[in-house]
Amino acid sequence: MKINNINKHLNDKKWHHKLYNNYFCHAIVNNDKQKCFLSIVIISHSYNNILLDNIKNIVSQRSENIDFQLVFLNNGDNDIYYDLIKKYVDIYIKLNTNTGVCVGRNIASIFTNSKFIVFLEDDCIPNEDIVFKYEKILKRYRPLCVRGAYLPRTDSTLTCPTYFLGKKMFPVYNFAEGNSAYRSNVFFSVGGWDDNIFYGCEGLELSYRLFKFFPVHKEQIYHPELIIYHDAKPDQNKNKKNSDSWNYVQKKHKDIREYMLSYELHKPGVKNIIKRFLSRVNLLDFLRGLRSR
Numbered sequence: 497m498k499i500n501n502i503n504k505h506l507n508d509k510k511w512h513h514k515l516y517n518n519y520f521c522h523a524i525v526n527n528d529k530q531k532c533f534l535s536i537v538i539i540s541h542s543y544n545n546i547l548l549d550n551i552k553n554i555v556s557q558r559s560e561n562i563d564f565q566l567v568f569l570n571n572g573d574n575d576i577y578y579d580l581i582k583k584y585v586d587i588y589i590k591l592n593t594n595t596g597v598c599v600g601r602n603i604a605s606i607f608t609n610s611k612f613i614v615f616l617e618d619d620c621i622p623n624e625d626i627v628f629k630y631e632k633i634l635k636r637y638r639p640l641c642v643r644g645a646y647l648p649r650t651d652s653t654l655t656c657p658t659y660f661l662g663k664k665m666f667p668v669y670n671f672a673e674g675n676s677a678y679r680s681n682v683f684f685s686v687g688g689w690d691d692n693i694f695y696g697c698e699g700l701e702l703s704y705r706l707f708k709f710f711p712v713h714k715e716q717i718y719h720p721e722l723i724i725y726h727d728a729k730p731d732q733n734k735n736k737k738n739s740d741s742w743n744y745v746q747k748k749h750k751d752i753r754e755y756m757l758s759y760e761l762h763k764p765g766v767k768n769i770i771k772r773f774l775s776r777v778n779l780l781d782f783l784r785g786l787r788s789r
Contacts, residue, residue, distance in 0.1 A: 499523040505606040509684045514691070516603050519591045523607060527565075527586040534564040534631060535608035535680075539600040540618035541571035543578065546649075547618050551584045554616075557627040564627060569604040571595060596694030597673070605688060610680055617674030620726035621649060629721045630677055640682050640706045640715040643668070643699070644675040644722025654727035663720050667713040668759055669703035675724045678702075682709060690748075695734065696741035700756070704749050713759060 499505075502520050506512050536554060540547060554566060568585040570578050572594035582588045587607050591600065605613055612634050616622060623629070626644075633642060646659035658671055670676050676699065686705045689698050703716055745752055 497525040497528070499525065502603070502606065509606050511602075511606065511684065511688075514602070516599070516606075519593060519595050519599065520603065521590040521592050523590070524582060524588045525586070526583075526588070529563075529565040529586055530609050532563060532565045532610040534612055534614055534627065534634070534677075535567060535605075535610035536564055536614045536616060536627070537567045537569070537601060537604045537608065538616050538618050539569040539571050539597070539604055541573055541594040541600070543573055544619045546621065548580055548584075550616070550618065550621060551581055553622055553624070554627065555584050557624070562627055562631060564631075565608060565610055567604050567607050569600055571600040598689035598693045598698050599691050602688040602691065605683070608680065612677050613680050613683060614677040615673060615675075617724060617726055620646075620674065620724040623723040623725070626722060626724065629723075633719050633722065634677060637717065638679070639717050640679050640710060641670050641703060642677050642717050642719050642722065643670045643672040644718075644724065645720045646672060646675060646724055646726045646728075649725040649727045651727065654729060656728040659726075659728065661718050661720070665717055665719045667716060668718045669707075669716055669756065670699035671697075673699040674726070675722060678706075682706065685709065693741050693744065694737060696738035697745050698741070700752070701741075701745045701748070704745075704752060704755055707755065 500522050502516055502523070503512070506514060506516065538547075538550070551566070551568070558564070565587070566585045567587045567589070568578075568581055569589040570591065572591050575590055578588070589604055589607065591603065594600075595603070601615055612630075614630055630642075645661065646656070648655045661668070686702070686709050688702075690701050693701065706716060707713075749755070
């Protein structure tokens with residue numbers, strides 16, 4: 497089935513005010529799954545040679561006891577590259593331009609029909625049991641948000657200080673957006689990802705709004721059993737976008753720093769995690785401020 501207009505999907509999520517039809521080309525629905533526990537969303541703006549293995553890996557985790565909805569969004573790239581992808585996913589969505597990560601994920605999410613939405617990187621290889629682990633952890637804790645761990649895919653040096661936070665679960669805001677899950681009803685209630693952010697700090701910004709909606713730290717957690725293999729490569733363009741996004745988030749939420757530091761009460765040493773996060777956007781002044789506290 498081919499869909500050429502998303503007004504119904506926007507209305508179903510009470511997002512009728514969002515002008516996503518400006519970017520939408522079409523969606524192809526291969527399997528119209530209803531009321532799954534999990535939906536998995538992957539978006540990509542540039543085809544990469546890992547993507548097909550990523551998709552196949554996820555599909556192979558389906559079983560009699562584990563089912564899910566798999567939604568893929570082509571964020572403005574040439575459709576011809578994704579012919580093989582189309583046959584593996586339940587829903588394939590095509591946009592006419594690269595909208596950035598937030599609008600892209602939001603458009604993909606309105607096609608989901610599940611209690612939780614998992615967002616995964618396009619250029620990663622998920623652990624062979626990641627779907628089972630997500631389902632187990634989400635059923636046990638029912639968090640507003642959970643983020644997992646990133647491990648290097650090819651080279652142990654291709655990592656980032658915020659990717660792996662240890663072997664124990666603890667409350668923390670999300671800054672690993674490409675390996676995270678959200679409780680669907682709350683995700684849509686707070687407006688999803690911030691459409692004004694093209695890339696960078698979008699997980700932190702959404703965590704802040706989730707906390708304002710339900711101010712309990714343990715509702716947002718890190719869990720080390722949710723593993724993807726992903727290489728972090730130096731990218732000056734992304735660093736600049738991270739910095740720009742951080743500046744935007746600070747202006748939007750004046751107390752964002754206090755929010756971040758509030759997790760120190762629940763996880764001693766969380767200041768070090770904040771420093772790792774901020775090192776990605778070169779915020780030396782804030783780092784100095786943290787050292788002085």
